[in-house]
Amino acid sequence: MLLAYDQGLEHGPSKDFNQKSVDPNYIIDIAEKGKFTGIIFQKGVAEKFYHSKVPLIIKVNGKTSLPKGEPIATQICSVKQAKALGAKAVGYTIYLGSAHENIMLQEFGRIQEEAHGLGLAAIAWIYPRGEAVPNDAAPEVVAYAARAGLEAGADAVKIKYTGDSETFRWAVKSAGAAKVFMSGGPKAPTDDAFLTQVKGVIDAGATGLAVGRNVWQHDKPLEMAAALREIIFRDQSVEAALKKFPR
Ligand code: FBP
Secondary structure, eight states, X not given: OEEEOOHHHHTOHHHHOOTTTTSHHHHHHHHHXXXXXXXXXXXXXXXXXXXXXXXXXXXXXXXXXXXXXXXOOEEOSOHHHHHHTTEEEEEEEEOTTSTTHHHHHHHXXXXXXXXXXXXXXXXXXXXXXXXXXXXXXXXXXXXXXXXXXXXXTOSEEEEOOOSSHHHHHHHHHHTTTSEEEEEOOSOOSSHHHHHHHHHHHHHTTOOEXXXXXXXXXSSSHHHHHHHHHHHHHHOOOHHHHHTTSOO
């Protein structure tokens, strides 16, 4: 149950943050009180704010949303620096299908070897994207993403939900020994809708999720965290998880 907070770089503060969530301390507080098992930062936020027992994952590549065209994100933090900051794992986004995927696959390959050499896990955010990818949530595309992560050496892959448990099960199977995390996505219209996705992912055999906006954009982030714990760690139903929200 990982709390993602690299959207300041990826999307910009005006798109995703409000007066509270713009402050990394607010997110660290949610991670601690919400019993998250990991928190994901870029190195700048980690250097200046991380002071926590929640295990740290450093995204070692990233990009802004300003450039147009085929997506590419290259390395902006060394694996050595991630380790020095206390990271237990590094994260790297590969835009599979982009005209630049070769650069990212090559860079991830090197980073994965360095990470393993230093005793860190390597997590690949695998987001099929670009002109060659008309539908990034199509089951065969998501399964391809999962498999590409395994083949590239990822210990875990972070992929988009296909929309149903049956097709996601194939993606999980395709990932083999790589653990599968669902990527949260923009805030869902209702708690029920989001928790139903999470339940579908867990039922399909995935390990968990790496979520940002659906937690820290929520007006009750700790209740959402409690609901997620019900499904991820206690295998409870969506109905049971929804009881974590006071009426
Ligand atoms: P969310 O749960 O907020 O979607 O966060 C997951 C994440 O992978 C972040 O780590 C990353 O910043 C963001 O989504 C990227 O979103 P996208 O590339 O889809 O705009």
